[in-house]
Amino acid sequence: MQEYAYKINGEPVKVRVPHDRDDLEAFKRWFMNANSKGPVALDTETTGLDIYSPGYRLRTVQFGDPFTAWVIHWERGGAFAEYAARALQHGNRFQIHNAPFDWAVLDRHGRVPGFTASVEHLAPRTIDTRLKAGLIDPRQPQEGGRGTALKPLSAYYIDPSAPDTQGDLTAVFRSLKLTKATGWAGIPLDHPTYNLYAGLDVLLTSRLDAKLDTELKRLEVRPRLVQYEHEIARICAVMQRKGMLLDEEYTRELDGALAAEAEEFEAKARRFGVTNVNAPAQLREALKGMGEAWEDGETTGSGALKVDKAVLHRFADLDRNSGEPLGTRTPNPLALAIIRSKRAGKWRSAYTSTFLETMDSDGRVHPFINSMQARTGRMSVTRPALQTLPSGDHKIRRCLLAEPGEVMISTDFAAVELRVLAALADVKQMKRAIAANEDLHSFTARMVFGPDFTDKHRKISKGIAFGKVYGGGARTIQRQTGAPMEEVRAAMAAYDRVYPEVRRMSNRWQREAYETGMVHVSVTGRRLPLDRERTYAVVNYACQSAARDVLGQSLINLESQGLLPYLRLPIHDEVLASAPAREAKEIGRAIKDAMTFDLFGVRIDADAEIGGQSWGSLYMTERVGKKTVPHAAQLIELDPYFAAHPEAAWEWRNAGLAA
Structure with a gap:
């Protein structure tokens, strides 16, 4: 011994x-x-x-x-x-x-x-x-x-x-x-x-x-909260053990394509004198030489001009989250090249290469699900970090497959953060709109801008709504929407008049935080420490925490309904599942029902979407008129299930047109 x-x-x-x-x-x-x-x-x-x-x-x-x-x-x-x-x-x-x-x-x-x-x-x-x-x-x-x-x-x-x-x-x-x-x-x-x-x-x-x-x-x-977290951790561990099938051939091809794309756009950046796309000083000098101007607040702690994602996307005239063109200025070609090169390099190192490195002997990847990661309790998925994928991506998601003979089902909550906000703050008009099945962003745009609101007005209203939930201010909303600052500020003031309960709740919670040692206790009893200089974030923390617990309770509901064997991943406000194609509609409906319930008089709704064998099939869409529908030709070309059942791809597309 x-x-x-x-x-x-x-x-x-x-x-x-x-x-x-x-x-x-x-x-x-x-x-x-x-x-x-x-x-x-x-x-x-x-x-x-x-x-x-x-x-x-x-x-x-x-x-x-x-x-x-x-x-x-x-x-x-x-x-x-x-x-x-x-x-x-x-x-x-x-x-x-x-x-x-x-x-x-x-x-x-x-x-x-x-x-x-x-x-x-x-x-x-x-x-x-x-x-x-x-x-x-x-x-x-x-x-x-x-x-x-x-x-x-x-x-x-x-x-x-x-x-x-x-x-x-x-x-x-x-x-x-x-x-x-x-x-x-x-x-x-x-x-x-x-x-x-x-x-x-x-x-x-x-x-x-x-x-x-x-x-x-x-x-x-609360002891029940401790027990609840252990239950969620166990459910996530079962999902991790099952993992997801990797399309190894496609992943290797994509890995090579991303390497080539990164090099292509690095070469374009070199034409502007940038020999290293990860060297801030080079980017700064090149962009200054091209006449770019930085706004107030776009500096680092040491006073240097920022060349981060937000600044580069503004210069490139791209939405920071979706990557879609904003149409507010002429895009800077160097900023575009830097974004494309960095994105390709990141996607390769974070996703395709990691898929291949961590794949088991059965051709599966097992992302680690941290069931309680952020300050608010939100989950994270790492190695590979699937929660950081762009919302509209299909290329990376296409690497991951349902089981043979099965299809992917994605079930996500409908505007869960705003529904949680309506429930916690008892926002009367918002609750009425939810009860009437109205689109919340269109409803808000109508209340703020009048009955003749435009798509641009809806986008501003959406930006304000998420700014309230996530703590974004007028400048953030202005960058995301491209609207003039005066219009954004006026819309924010009108929003507060339409939904006065939100501001009242925020003010009350901030006062209470000072009285209770800078800690807000969530509706489920979770302790949410606040930073003294950012007490306004209490709305963000409370809503995000409650939304996470809506997801957690849904996972418990899903297990109690015998649906855990189908579940693969919780991703933000989405639950991903793999189910036999012939039973997919029934299982999708069961998952949707288990994720639908009442929160303080506000209905938390979920929508189930059935795709093909690849996760990416759920993101292969095209615009037909004013509708976004499945891209049938792309599905048939890239998804194993639809390649074998091309008629199903056209049925899915036509159903989208008819909806």
């Missing part, structure tokens, strides 16, 4: 590493005793982060209480894996920090004859200290919070003098001529720093859990 003595907050602790069966029997006796008294902390060490990639290995499984940690070398196989698996099988409750990662690792790699440590087996018995910490304070260090990583939380709650063992490991990696990326796979299993690092994590997690419980009780965070 290898044993390491250590101190946490002045108290002696031990990290034990069994070397033979007698040592494993000692571990078994300890575990049976610890398991009978309460939760046991659990953690894993692996070869990296890409759990489903070929060659990935589970190296160690750790168990611990506040004073003793056991590091079991799973990688040795035989009795080591067998004893660890028995503990996983018979443990009553486990404390895990960032449980979805370890669930996925053990589900995929924690297998011995007769037992698999599945998500379904582990999740109902898990206490996730990361989720608890996020409910106390969801802010990351750069936002003024403590963060949700184990080390800074331990320094705050347990032992401020605890050394950075991960930093020690990085130094070990260098001494072994390993990088940070290769070190986790290459460091010898018996290395003392590696085993101490592994053992300390469970010792800290065990101690942290009790501290967080005390803090949750002090802050009166």
Whole structure:
């Protein structure tokens, strides 16, 4: 038995590493005793982060209480894996920090004859200290919070003098001529720093859990909210495990095309003297030489002129979100080249190359779904970061497929942020419009500009509405719409007269924040810390948080209706599913029904759209007159399902024309 003595907050602790069966029997006796008294902390060490990639290995499984940690070398196989698996099988409750990662690792790699440590087996018995910490304070260090990583939380709650063992490991990696990326796979299993690092994590997690419980009780965070977050994390982990099929041939072709596109537009930028599209100083000087003028506020903290996405899109006369031309000025050719080159490079590194790097041996990708990421609790999808895809893109989405013989179903909420705003602020006119099934942006445009409002007026009204929800001011709306500033300011004033409840609610919530330590408690009981200089963001935080919990409750509803096996991803306010083509309408209707409910007298509606086999099929559209309908020829050319069933593509297009 290898044993390491250590101190946490002045108290002696031990990290034990069994070397033979007698040592494993000692571990078994300890575990049976610890398991009978309460939760046991659990953690894993692996070869990296890409759990489903070929060659990935589970190296160690750790168990611990506040004073003793056991590091079991799973990688040795035989009795080591067998004893660890028995503990996983018979443990009553486990404390895990960032449980979805370890669930996925053990589900995929924690297998011995007769037992698999599945998500379904582990999740109902898990206490996730990361989720608890996020409910106390969801802010990351750069936002003024403590963060949700184990080390800074331990320094705050347990032992401020605890050394950075991960930093020690990085130094070990260098001494072994390993990088940070290769070190986790290459460091010898018996290395003392590696085993101490592994053992300390469970010792800290065990101690942290009790501290967080005390803090949750002090802050009166609802126990049901803690349970709710664990349920959502489990549902997302099941979706991640299933993953999505990758069209590898198409993805490789697109990866090559994006590389060529990036080079093409880099060459165009070089004609204007820009040899590096990622060099701000070069861009600044070239654009100044072309006569471009910056507006007030378009400077960095150091006073340099910005050349960020917002500025480049303004010079290129493109909508920042959709990329569509605004028609407000002559587009700057250098700005256009920079945008196109950077976009192609980003799409390649963030999506196509990542798809190919993380694809498992079955040709699937498994995006990591962080069920509670942002300050407001909103989810994120990383590796690949599918939530950052442009809203109208079909090229990247085309890489991902439904199962063979199945089609994609996308179900998203109808204007959920505005419906949440109407519900939380009790906005009378908005609620009446929703009840009458009116288009909210057209309704607002009519109320603000009169019955003869134009498409431009509707766009301004839409910009103001989302500005209220997301905290955008007059200048942001002006940039997005291209409307004169005077017209935007006048429309904003008229909006406040039409919907006075929104401003009243914002003012009341800001006053309350000053009285309660700059924290707003959401309608579901979630703590939303505010920044003193940005209290106006309270409307944004409250609406975004409630919209996220609408999605979370929908996922729980979907599971209770037996629909989880069809679900693949939650993306913003959309749920993506794969279902047999012959049952798609029925399943789409069931998903829609599970995502439709009442929020304080406001109906939260969802719409289900059935596509082909690729996710991208849902975005292959064309304009026919004033309607946007599926592009039948493109669907037949690019989507495997419609290539085999061309008549279905034309039926879908014609249905769009008839709607």
